[in-house]
Amino acid sequence: MRLSEAIRLGAMMRSQAFRTLLRDDGACALGAALLAVGARPEEAVRSALNRWPWASTVSADCPRCGRSRTVFRVITHLNDRHRWTREQIATWVAGIEPADVLQGQAPLGLAPYGADRGRGALAV
Numbered sequence: 001m002r003l004s005e006a007i008r009l010g011a012m013m014r015s016q017a018f019r020t021l022l023r024d025d026g027a028c029a030l031g032a033a034l035l036a037v038g039a040r041p042e043e044a045v046r047s048a049l050n051r052w053p054w055a056s057t058v059s060a061d062c063p064r065c066g067r068s069r070t071v072f073r074v075i076t077h078l079n080d081r082h083r084w085t086r087e088q089i090a091t092w093v094a095g096i097e098p099a100d101v102l103q104g105q106a107p108l109g110l111a112p113y114g115a116d117r118g119r120g121a122l123a124v
């Protein structure tokens with residue numbers, strides 16, 4: 001399942017949460033994606049990295065403030081800082097994510113995230 005689809009699906013399962021990935025009555029955008037694919041909370045971060053590896057290795061600019069960071073971090077940043085709805089975030093992700101056949105590869109036009117900038121770190 002594409003990351004954008006998982007965010008949209010999970011958003012229908014639980015209300016939006018902020019500054020936390022998952023809790024009993026809420027989920028942020030990334031937490032919603034993990035809900036949708038049935039990831040267990042204790043394995044949430046590893047599940048995200050395994051399913052959508054491109055999102056931890058590709059950087060993107062925040063569409064609101066322009067700061068560059070990994071896609072996973074832009075997702076949590078849009079959720080927590082700019083309070084975008086998860087549907088808005090899913091639409092943004094859909095515009096940059098690779099097609100399924102290219103899962104794990106960097107989308108065209110986006111540079112790989114530099115190793116000197118803390119690759120793999122997830123802000124949750």
Ligand SMILES: [Zn+2]
Nearest residue numbers: 062064065066
């Ligand atoms: Zn921003």
